[in-house]
Amino acid sequence: MATGTVPSRSQVEGIVRQVVSARLHGTRPGPPALAVHASARHMHVSREDLDRLFGPGYELTVDRPLHQPGNFAAKETVTLIGPRSRLISNLRILGPLRSRTQIELAFTDAVSLGYDDVPIRLSGNLDGTPGALVMGPKGVVELQEGVIRAAMHAHMSPSEASHYGVKQGDLMRLRVGGDAAVTFERVHVRIGEESRLDVHMDTDEANACGLAQAREFALFK
Amino acid sequence: MATGTVPSRSQVEGIVRQVVSARLHGTRPGPPALAVHASARHMHVSREDLDRLFGPGYELTVDRPLHQPGNFAAKETVTLIGPRSRLISNLRILGPLRSRTQIELAFTDAVSLGYDDVPIRLSGNLDGTPGALVMGPKGVVELQEGVIRAAMHAHMSPSEASHYGVKQGDLMRLRVGGDAAVTFERVHVRIGEESRLDVHMDTDEANACGLAQAREFALFK
Numbered sequence: 556m557a558t559g560t561v562p563s564r565s566q567v568e569g570i571v572r573q574v575v576s577a578r579l580h581g582t583r584p585g586p587p588a589l590a591v592h593a594s595a596r597h598m599h600v601s602r603e604d605l606d607r608l609f610g611p612g613y614e615l616t617v618d619r620p621l622h623q624p625g626n627f628a629a630k631e632t633v634t635l636i637g638p639r640s641r642l643i644s645n646l647r648i649l650g651p652l653r654s655r656t657q658i659e660l661a662f663t664d665a666v667s668l669g670y671d672d673v674p675i676r677l678s679g680n681l682d683g684t685p686g687a688l689v690m691g692p693k694g695v696v697e698l699q700e701g702v703i704r705a706a707m708h709a710h711m712s713p714s715e716a717s718h719y720g721v722k723q724g725d726l727m728r729l730r731v732g733g734d735a736a737v738t739f740e741r742v743h744v745r746i747g748e749e750s751r752l753d754v755h756m757d758t759d760e761a762n763a764c765g766l767a768q769a770r771e772f773a774l775f776k
Numbered sequence: 777m778a779t780g781t782v783p784s785r786s787q788v789e790g791i792v793r794q795v796v797s798a799r800l801h802g803t804r805p806g807p808p809a810l811a812v813h814a815s816a817r818h819m820h821v822s823r824e825d826l827d828r829l830f831g832p833g834y835e836l837t838v839d840r841p842l843h844q845p846g847n848f849a850a851k852e853t854v855t856l857i858g859p860r861s862r863l864i865s866n867l868r869i870l871g872p873l874r875s876r877t878q879i880e881l882a883f884t885d886a887v888s889l890g891y892d893d894v895p896i897r898l899s900g901n902l903d904g905t906p907g908a909l910v911m912g913p914k915g916v917v918e919l920q921e922g923v924i925r926a927a928m929h930a931h932m933s934p935s936e937a938s939h940y941g942v943k944q945g946d947l948m949r950l951r952v953g954g955d956a957a958v959t960f961e962r963v964h965v966r967i968g969e970e971s972r973l974d975v976h977m978d979t980d981e982a983n984a985c986g987l988a989q990a991r992e993f994a995l996f997k
Contacts, residue, residue, distance in 0.1 A: 674955075758884070762883035763980045
């Protein structure tokens, strides 16, 4: 508003709306607690591929639960062989089982395995992605596709989404403060009934922003 | 300006200033061309340490010139041994010689070498940083300090600094667009008479923002 001018009707209405809105929400709880986690490279596995890698009917063993309810790091690991016969051993499996096997790598991992390019994708969106050879104790799976760099995403419950005013698939921004302050601009909103507010980034992103030392986080539209 | 109100005197003055400024600068060249480079881990070496590693009076051999005039990647490499006897071989030396030896690592490198923490520093600001053992073909140097993660920085000439309205030591922002769009908030301005506009980031930062695929760059205050 320019100094010395009388506010217009629309400006007055805007101010009234803000005041009323603040009063209405005065008893509402504060912003939800924000967790930010780095996901190291890992594999989600289908029933069929687990059978081939570990034997028919094999069940994953929980090593530790993850922040999202029901998800866990399994004790089981596999060996991943990339396009130029380079390999990563001890690739961790995350449970529970999925309908399709999917391998999530940081770009550093992809380069070290010899991939020229690994696309940034949301989980489950695997069409046209590169494949890999996976070795387990009982067999080998030749994946035709399924290797991705996971797009940064924020898990949240419907009420947390409502707090931020976002819907499934929206993009938000995450600012991480500190000596290597960074704002990530494409954080995909993933809403689940059982989800807890939690931003997942890969190890490259975590290393770039100094996540382990960072103390300031802000998630916003 | 609110719709339907007459512009105030200060608004009119502001508009006139913008128009006049645009006319005055109409013949000025466009914004300087912005280069963004990823620096892989490397070592800058002092005369004294080069003597110990490669023999007295040894001179570095140019492998390829770098973007900043006078700087080059040398053919010579060393082996770097971290705090837990883990090592990185073929660590490239960059020339010319410096007054103090300095090793620049990405955080991923630091972790793989067994460092708990490597501080983010501007080049040359080495007090209190961790040390390392460096092996060359003719001898070993035990660095007491000198291992850093280089703070992201923008080299520029005085006239480029003037274009952006920044001075030595200012912080700027770099936005990298694309599927992993990121804004880095702490890009240190380093002005040199012979410098060319060029942002240097480490390989973690480059991998996090997908630098190799990125097409949009903006440097701003």
